Amino acid sequence: MSPFLNRGLLAGFASLLLLSACSSTSTRPQQSTDSGTGTQQAAPVKLPRSYDKALVLMQSDDYQAAIPLLQAFIEKKPQLAGPYINLGIAYQNTGQAEAALTALNKAVDLNPANAAAFQQLGILYREQGKFDAALDAYNTALTLDTGYALAHRNVGILYDLYLQQPALALDHYRKYLELSGTDDQTVSRWVVDLERRSGSTQARAAQ
Numbered sequence: 001m002s003p004f005l006n007r008g009l010l011a012g013f014a015s016l017l018l019l020s021a022c023s024s025t026s027t028r029p030q031q032s033t034d035s036g037t038g039t040q041q042a043a044p045v046k047l048p049r050s051y052d053k054a055l056v057l058m059q060s061d062d063y064q065a066a067i068p069l070l071q072a073f074i075e076k077k078p079q080l081a082g083p084y085i086n087l088g089i090a091y092q093n094t095g096q097a098e099a100a101l102t103a104l105n106k107a108v109d110l111n112p113a114n115a116a117a118f119q120q121l122g123i124l125y126r127e128q129g130k131f132d133a134a135l136d137a138y139n140t141a142l143t144l145d146t147g148y149a150l151a152h153r154n155v156g157i158l159y160d161l162y163l164q165q166p167a168l169a170l171d172h173y174r175k176y177l178e179l180s181g182t183d184d185q186t187v188s189r190w191v192v193d194l195e196r197r198s199g200s201t202q203a204r205a206a207q
Contacts, residue, residue, distance in 0.1 A: 081111035
């Protein structure tokens with residue numbers, strides 16, 4: 001496979017974001033809850049087993065089964081942003097784009113400081129071919145959380161594959177690798193590929 005095709009297949013990798021009823025930007029389930037205003041409570045809150053089950057189902061890619069559990073939790077705790085993000089992800093992964101957009105916008109309404117919601121909106125807009133809207137959403141996520149590694153990864157993919165701006169893509173891939181603290185060989189290969197292509201372009205321009 002070509003690097004382009006590999007990147008295209010992996011473009012949705014960062015769409016999975018499981019939040020345990022909070023508005024954190026972490027990809028790990030969090031145990032604290034918020035009131036939808038961006039301020040988290042100090043004490044951890046034990047979540048219902050049904051919500052934990054929904055997260056397990058999502059981690060197992062059984063998004064359809066997770067949807068009713070998330071909906072039931074939201075009926076009891078409608079003020080929390082995190083469950084709406086998870087519901088949006090579940091809808092997104094079952095081909096229900098409009099329902100996903102509604103859920104994610106609700107998360108933003110509840111917590112406008114929620115970088116995770118904007119990051120997920122960016123993925124949804126990109127999948128719909130709304131690249132300008134996707135870029136705006138990613139940039140909002142990064143304004144809210146400049147250290148949001150996954151947002152840098154996804155905006156890099158947007159610049160690389162869809163907006164054809166390799167220099168900007170390279171900047172974001174490098175930032176992702178710096179912030180993530182992981183040895184992501186896939187993105188490292190993308191960086192090498194872009195550096196090589198950028199060097200070839202510069203060489204041709206100098207001839």
